Amino acid sequence: MRTDIAQPIRLTDYRPPDYLIDTVDLDVKLDPHATRVLARLTIRPNPRGRAGADLVLDGDSLVPRRIVLDGVALDCAANFVTPDRLTLATPPQRVFTLEIETEIDPSANTCLMGLYRSGAAYCTQCEAEGFRRITYFLDRPDVLSVYTTRLEAEIAEAPVLLGNGNPTAAGMIENTSRHFAVWHDPFPKPCYLFALVGGDLGAIRDEFVTASGRKVALAIYVEHGKEASATYAMDALKRSMRWDEEAFGREYDLDVFNIVAVSDFNMGAMENKGLNIFNDKYVLASPHTATDTDYAQIEAVIAHEYFHNWTGNRITCRDWFQLCLKEGLTVYRDHEFSAAMRSPAVRRIADVRTLRAQQFPEDAGPLAHNVRPDSYLEINNFYTATVYEKGAELIRMLKVLIGAGAFRAGMDLYFERHDGTAATIEEFIACFAEKSGRDLTQFLRWYNQSGTPLVEVAATYDPNAKRLALDLRQSCKKTPGQDMKQPFLIPIEIGLIGEQGETLPLATEGESGASAQELAHGVIELAEAQRRVIFHNLPTRPVISFLRGFSAPVRLAYDVSEADLVTLVAHDSDSFNRWQAAQSYATRLLLRNIDLIRAGKMPEPDMAFIAALKRVLDAGTIDPAFAAQVVTLPGEADIAREIAEDVDPEAIFTARKVLRETIGRELASPLLETYEKLTDTAAYSPDAAAAGRRALRNAALDLYAAGQRDQAKDTGKDQGLALALQQFEQTRFMTDKIAALGVIAARPGAEREAALDTFYKTYASEPLVIDKWFALQAMIPEPETLARVKRLLEHPAFSLGNPNRVRALVGAFAAGNQTQFNAPDGSGYDFIVNAVLTLDSRNPQVAARLLSAFKSWRMLEAERRRLAEAALRQVVGAAHLSPDVKDIAERSLA
Numbered sequence: 001m002r003t004d005i006a007q008p009i010r011l012t013d014y015r016p017p018d019y020l021i022d023t024v025d026l027d028v029k030l031d032p033h034a035t036r037v038l039a040r041l042t043i044r045p046n047p048r049g050r051a052g053a054d055l056v057l058d059g060d061s062l063v064p065r066r067i068v069l070d071g072v073a074l075d076c077a078a079n080f081v082t083p084d085r086l087t088l089a090t091p092p093q094r095v096f097t098l099e100i101e102t103e104i105d106p107s108a109n110t111c112l113m114g115l116y117r118s119g120a121a122y123c124t125q126c127e128a129e130g131f132r133r134i135t136y137f138l139d140r141p142d143v144l145s146v147y148t149t150r151l152e153a154e155i156a157e158a159p160v161l162l163g164n165g166n167p168t169a170a171g172m173i174e175n176t177s178r179h180f181a182v183w184h185d186p187f188p189k190p191c192y193l194f195a196l197v198g199g200d201l202g203a204i205r206d207e208f209v210t211a212s213g214r215k216v217a218l219a220i221y222v223e224h225g226k227e228a229s230a231t232y233a234m235d236a237l238k239r240s241m242r243w244d245e246e247a248f249g250r251e252y253d254l255d256v257f258n259i260v261a262v263s264d265f266n267m268g269a270m271e272n273k274g275l276n277i278f279n280d281k282y283v284l285a286s287p288h289t290a291t292d293t294d295y296a297q298i299e300a301v302i303a304h305e306y307f308h309n310w311t312g313n314r315i316t317c318r319d320w321f322q323l324c325l326k327e328g329l330t331v332y333r334d335h336e337f338s339a340a341m342r343s344p345a346v347r348r349i350a351d352v353r354t355l356r357a358q359q360f361p362e363d364a365g366p367l368a369h370n371v372r373p374d375s376y377l378e379i380n381n382f383y384t385a386t387v388y389e390k391g392a393e394l395i396r397m398l399k400v401l402i403g404a405g406a407f408r409a410g411m412d413l414y415f416e417r418h419d420g421t422a423a424t425i426e427e428f429i430a431c432f433a434e435k436s437g438r439d440l441t442q443f444l445r446w447y448n449q450s451g452t453p454l455v456e457v458a459a460t461y462d463p464n465a466k467r468l469a470l471d472l473r474q475s476c477k478k479t480p481g482q483d484m485k486q487p488f489l490i491p492i493e494i495g496l497i498g499e500q501g502e503t504l505p506l507a508t509e510g511e512s513g514a515s516a517q518e519l520a521h522g523v524i525e526l527a528e529a530q531r532r533v534i535f536h537n538l539p540t541r542p543v544i545s546f547l548r549g550f551s552a553p554v555r556l557a558y559d560v561s562e563a564d565l566v567t568l569v570a571h572d573s574d575s576f577n578r579w580q581a582a583q584s585y586a587t588r589l590l591l592r593n594i595d596l597i598r599a600g601k602m603p604e605p606d607m608a609f610i611a612a613l614k615r616v617l618d619a620g621t622i623d624p625a626f627a628a629q630v631v632t633l634p635g636e637a638d639i640a641r642e643i644a645e646d647v648d649p650e651a652i653f654t655a656r657k658v659l660r661e662t663i664g665r666e667l668a669s670p671l672l673e674t675y676e677k678l679t680d681t682a683a684y685s686p687d688a689a690a691a692g693r694r695a696l697r698n699a700a701l702d703l704y705a706a707g708q709r710d711q712a713k714d715t716g717k718d719q720g721l722a723l724a725l726q727q728f729e730q731t732r733f734m735t736d737k738i739a740a741l742g743v744i745a746a747r748p749g750a751e752r753e754a755a756l757d758t759f760y761k762t763y764a765s766e767p768l769v770i771d772k773w774f775a776l777q778a779m780i781p782e783p784e785t786l787a788r789v790k791r792l793l794e795h796p797a798f799s800l801g802n803p804n805r806v807r808a809l810v811g812a813f814a815a816g817n818q819t820q821f822n823a824p825d826g827s828g829y830d831f832i833v834n835a836v837l838t839l840d841s842r843n844p845q846v847a848a849r850l851l852s853a854f855k856s857w858r859m860l861e862a863e864r865r866r867l868a869e870a871a872l873r874q875v876v877g878a879a880h881l882s883p884d885v886k887d888i889a890e891r892s893l894a
């Protein structure tokens with residue numbers, strides 16, 4: 001771990017490297033405690049760099065054993081080399097070779113960066129700056145080299161030896177129990193894409209024939225015995241490969257593509273060239289261990305890492321500020337893929353839910369940063385929802401603005417022009433400007449200004465003139481370091497709906513203030529602070545459908561009537577906005593009820609809303625996945641964001657609970673009917689249609705049970721609990737099992753404890769399922785939960801060393817239990833602060849991520865705000881903080 005006092009790195013300070021490294025030959029002798037890495041580098045001065053500059057190679061906690069410059073050994077004890085740096089003053093101003101031998105202890109590597117052990121296997125993680133923990137290097141993404149890797153290990157310990165690129169040689173080392181394998185990757189790449197794996201692993205194999213007829217050998221490596229659980233991932237991989245050919249014209253380029261699943265991994269997965277390494281959570285699935293959501297995530301992450309082969313690997317980033325160039329774009333690509341594989345409307349709703357739940361709070365709090373940040377202290381803290389999810393929205397918005405044809409042409413140009421290079425956002429956007437003929441200078445502001453813009457709409461209908469006038473206005477609150485914002489270029493897709501629910505044309509006659517192009521596509525561009533647009537030929541007042549498909553990542557303020565929302569829920573031809581109208585209605589009710597609750601009053605049911613939901617349920621079997629989304633209320637964090645200040649998480653929770661109980665009570669019969677109609681007797685299939693039926697059925701169970709819980713107070717009989725227990729006992733499939741357990745867990749008592757116990761015993765040998773068990777308990781919204789979580793920290797199945805376990809138990813408490821994390825006595829904050837500090841010395845990245853649960857602390861009511869601030873100050877004041885945690889804590893307080 002680095003402990004030096006870090007200076008911020010700034011985008012404006014970018015300079016090309018002074019030296020280039022054309023080839024890297026690695027010889028790695030794997031050993032649990034003393035792995036030897038011999039790196040032979042071919043180096044030359046960069047014509048674009050400073051002539052005669054020192055060569056400064058990055059290291060991190062390295063032990064140098066031998067350094068040889070052009071055949072001459074240098075003294076490793078001399079001060080040109082430290083654990084963190086190797087400096088050659090006045091190196092040769094021509095091509096030269098540098099041989100460096102380092103020794104590393106993979107078993108002692110707990111931060112899971114560089115070379116480490118996961119179970120019995122050796123694996124690596126180099127992005128962002130982990131390669132420097134393997135050998136001294138120019139550890140920056142704009143230094144591209146051709147790698148040849150020779151791996152050597154005890155054959156009993158690591159019969160499988162994998163590297164980047166294609167395998168070129170393998171064999172036994174004579175008269176020993178050791179063997180070797182050589183891998184060569186012909187595509188120049190930055191060192192963050194380097195990977196190796198060694199271990200005793202099982203595999204499933206398949207083959208893919210590319211559009212041009214090249215054969216690619218595919219393999220997914222897993223722990224022995226888990227092979228059958230990798231088949232869905234393999235299927236998703238083949239579909240991803242085909243789709244990238246069809247949708248983007250991108251073919252795979254090596255002879256092999258390997259995926260390795262490991263159980264100790266800091267994030268989801270890593271796109272190393274030809275050798276993706278995955279958190280096993282995103283590979284392993286069987287109907288009785290994985291939920292439908294897990295299947296969908298596996299499909300998305302497999303696709304995401306595969307798509308990086310072109311967006312990230314073949315074209316990489318010039319510097320880490322350009323991270324969204326590969327991440328935002330690749331998330332956009334995996335969203336498109338999932339939409340093509342599943343229901344586009346339902347995927348869009350799910351993606352927007354994620355954006356709002358994860359990115360909007362980031363943009364609204366002290367950790368707000370640009371999609372392309374302009375400075376950082378610790379780059380690992382910038383793998384954020386803003387870079388990923390908002391970054392993807394920007395690409396989608398670009399396509400809305402320039403149209404699908406110009407978008408595809410721009411992508412083609414980008415691949416052609418920048419293949420084999422490390423590019424920037426400006427270079428990327430220039431391809432679309434060129435192909436669309438548009439000046440995209442203003443669009444670039446989306447990358448360089450943080451914060452979520454607010455679009456305010458005022459609509460005036462004039463029945464005499466049959467005209468509708470829309471006054472649009474945009475603004476954006478200040479964010480850290482950015483007090484003033486320039487107007488964004490915001491595409492707003494609009495539709496008008498008539499009295500019978502019919503779509504009305506956006507008339508082009510008359511002075512409109514909109515271009516013919518805008519009216520034809522139904523997309524109004526708001527480029528200034530304000531704009532007026534007029535629609536003609538409207539004999540009656542239309543209902544307006546704004547921001548269809550969520551055409552821009554903005555917040556919308558429009559004083560629409562509840563009657564209009566009901567019309568939209570029923571008739572909008574844009575499915576996203578049908579869902580949005582129901583969410584808006586629910587949000588409005590919840591906000592009103594929160595005020596009542598805080599004033600000590602009980603809210604009355606809103607029968608118009610209930611009736612609208614009933615109609616959705618009645619039609620539910622037509623598109624169950626969509627209906628499930630409509631009947632799922634906005635989350636607690638969504639509501640908190642709407643309130644924005646003086647937030648009381650307890651009042652939000654209660655309002656939501658009361659509304660769910662009301663719906664459950666008022667719609668008990670249709671919910672029960674829905675539940676029964678959707679009972680599937682067929683064998684389990686993870687496809688979107690079957691998953692949609694399960695989603696609606698379980699949403700119906702959840703709401704029905706919420707209503708019964710209330711009734712049970714009077715009757716003493718809890719029908720909802722009974723139904724959940726029945727489902728829990730009868731199903732063999734995880735989606736239904738965990739949904740039932742969720743309902744059961746909402747009720748304190750003996751049944752709950754017994755069900756939790758049964759669940760644990762059934763799945764004790766499945767760590768990924770036990771994670772669900774940890775998370776579910778951590779999210780119980782009761783004051784006793786903190787004690788339960790503390791007990792579970794001592795459970796034999798828990799381990800602080802495994803990031804999945806930490807996220808499941810501690811992370812779920814911090815991010816998924818608003819009332820208890822924000823407990824009024826500050827106990828939740830203290831607990832998380834202690835966990836962060838304990839974890840920090842072991843795994844700073846996971847610790848820093850956990851600490852970001854405080855990102856919305858400034859919105860809280862005064863007492864909680866005071867406690868949260870004190871907790872963050874405690875972190876800042878702690879000794880020996882990692883740069884990761886220090887950075888998050890300090891920015892949170894700034």
Ligand code: B3K
Pocket residue numbers: 127128267269270271304305308327380383
């Ligand atoms: N590129 C990796 C993330 C690396 C995170 C480093 N802290 C996974 C992905 O986005 O595909």
Ligand code: ZN
Pocket residue numbers: 304308326327330
């Ligand atoms: Zn990625």
